[in-house]
Amino acid sequence: xxxxxxxxxxxxxxxxxxxxxxxxxxxxxxxxxxxxxxxxxxxxxxxxxxxxxxxxxxxxxxxxxxxxxxxxxxxxxxxxxxxxxxxxxxxxxxxxxxxxxxxxxxxxxxxxxxxxxxxxxxxxxxxxxxxxxxxxxxxxxxxxxxxxxxxxxxxxxxxxxxxxxxxxxxxxxxxxxxxxxxxxxxxxxxxxxxxxxxxxxxxxxxxxxxxxxxxxxxxxxxxxxxxxxxxxxxxxxxxxxxxxxxxxxxxxxxxxxxxxxxxxxxxxxxxxxxxxxxxxxxxxxxxxxxxxxxxxxxxxxxxxxxxxxxxxxxxxxxxxxxxxxxxxxxxxxxxxxxxxxxxxxxxxxxxxxxxxxxxxxxxxxxxxxxxxxxx
Numbered sequence: 001x002x003x004x005x006x007x008x009x010x011x012x013x014x015x016x017x018x019x020x021x022x023x024x025x026x027x028x029x030x031x032x033x034x035x036x037x038x039x040x041x042x043x044x045x046x047x048x049x050x051x052x053x054x055x056x057x058x059x060x061x062x063x064x065x066x067x068x069x070x071x072x073x074x075x076x077x078x079x080x081x082x083x084x085x086x087x088x089x090x091x092x093x094x095x096x097x098x099x100x101x102x103x104x105x106x107x108x109x110x111x112x113x114x115x116x117x118x119x120x121x122x123x124x125x126x127x128x129x130x131x132x133x134x135x136x137x138x139x140x141x142x143x144x145x146x147x148x149x150x151x152x153x154x155x156x157x158x159x160x161x162x163x164x165x166x167x168x169x170x171x172x173x174x175x176x177x178x179x180x181x182x183x184x185x186x187x188x189x190x191x192x193x194x195x196x197x198x199x200x201x202x203x204x205x206x207x208x209x210x211x212x213x214x215x216x217x218x219x220x221x222x223x224x225x226x227x228x229x230x231x232x233x234x235x236x237x238x239x240x241x242x243x244x245x246x247x248x249x250x251x252x253x254x255x256x257x258x259x260x261x262x263x264x265x266x267x268x269x270x271x272x273x274x275x276x277x278x279x280x281x282x283x284x285x286x287x288x289x290x291x292x293x294x295x296x297x298x299x300x301x302x303x304x305x306x307x308x309x310x311x312x313x314x315x316x317x318x319x320x321x322x323x324x325x326x327x328x329x330x331x332x333x334x335x336x337x338x339x340x341x342x343x344x345x346x347x348x349x350x351x352x353x354x355x356x357x358x359x360x361x362x363x364x365x366x367x368x369x370x371x372x373x374x375x
Contacts, residue, residue, distance in 0.1 A: 004140075004183040004210055006242045010352040014234070014261040017348045020211075020242055022088045022140040023181025024080065027055040029242065029263040030347050032254065032340045033090060035271060038063045039073075039083045042271050043329040044337070046085045052306070052334065053341030056140075057085060058266045061133050062094030062101070065123070066116050070136040078138030090266075091139035093130045093172075095165075095187075096148040096215075096247065107147060107164070127171040131184075135177040143213065144172035146187045151219040158191035165189045166203040173207050185211040185244060192225060194232040201236035212237050213244040214262075223253060230260045251280060251343055252367055255360050258347050270340050274333030277321040279308075281339065282363070286371045288332065293318035306338040307331060 002023045009017040020027040034041045034049055036057045041049050049057060059079055064070060076082050079089060095112075098105055103115040104122075111126030130145040146165035149158050169186050176184040186204035190196030204212060214233055217226045230245070237243055244264035245257050254265055270280060277289045281301045288300075296314040304310075308317065308331035320328035343363075350359035 002181040004181050006211070006240065008240070010354070012351045012354045012356040013259070015258050015347075015351050015356050016261065016263070017351050018242065018263060021181070022183070023179075024089075024140055025055065025087045027088055027264075028348060030254075030258045030344045031055060031264050032344045033058045033264065033266040034337055034340075035266055035268045036083065036085070036089075037268070038067065039079060041333075041337075043275060043326075043333040044271075046083060048334060049085075049337065050087070052337040053345060054337065056088040056090060059089055059091045059137065059139060060094065060097060061091050061130055061137070062097035062125075064091075064137060065094070065125075065133050066118055070133040074136040074138070080138060088140040089138075090141040091134045091137055091143065092246070093134070093143040093145040093187075094125060095146045098125065099148045099150065109164070109167070111145070111168075112147070127168045128175040131172055131175040131177065135179075140182055141211070142176060142182070142184045144169040144184065144186055146189060146215060148219070149189055149191050149216045151191065151216070151221050153191050155191075155193050155196070158189075158193055159196055162189040162191075162196050162200050166200060169204060170207050173209070183210040185209055185213050187213045187215040187246070188233060188237075189216045190233075191216055192221060192229055197229065197233040198236050201233060205236075205238065209241070211242040211244060213246050215246045217245065218247040218249050218253075218267075223256070226253070227256055227260065230257060230262065234261050251340070252364055254340075254343060255347070255363055258351075259356065259360055265344075270336035271333050274336045275329040277328065277332065279332050279339075280336050281371060282366050283369055283371050284367050288314070288317050288321045288328075290318075292373055300335060301339075304335065304338065305342075306335045308335040
């Protein structure tokens, strides 16, 4: 019977490679999780997502509880069966979406009451209900219910928010339904304040979790401050547990966070950008709406293995984007997810070969140089 585990492979300074084992397969770390918010990675078939190199995807409690409903998903065999993704799934608890999407949000000790952004119906999400929903969905990694502290927040408000999240984390742990190969991760809060982050990390370690996430970042604080928070937070986490930076990010964010010891990432950026005509390349983002691509016969990226680069030229991709064709979203999303998976694979290799610093410097230099216009 498979048990949840994390084995560290190679290390290079603070960075490390590893393998997370779940009942539905292994996850190579550092890992990027494509976001399948409502039970689908937008514009992609599950087989195509796997072809990019993804070992795990993310689903979201908030969206799936509203539509189609957790009980319905369970009745239909669980999220893996319903969306035809037999590999690991992590479900976010819904705390961030309640903060960013829901209307008439009201917090109290029991949980959060909110009005659905879809139809205005009222819902009450508690730590216990979040655990129940995630169990009904059947995800392999659950997240505790937390309050994602808004930014900016003064220290007093951040402290109150963090303490509430820690009480909810304890209740989430109590309500978590154990199953072979399944795990519940705690989420560290505390905004940008070192003492609050330390207290949060210590509280979660005392409760005890097989993995720890750093939440409340990528909410407007900027990359430099995000890295500062990681620098003073990660030393308080156990080295033998996976570390997940929630909602991050851009390729250069991922490189910097891996160098600081982060193992897991998720972000809507590669899929959302793909639907909006933006592609990520080794030389930074490329806007396919720009007129300079209209007659460009070159591939988007010459050494990329994705279909958008292998089979089509920039001029055609520009035409698809300008024409609002569905194929544009499909091809650019496939490219972006491939870029992110290749990025993390190269980071794993560099860590194994103990050349991460040089590799990262080369990556960041190329990324900052910008896309070259042949004209």
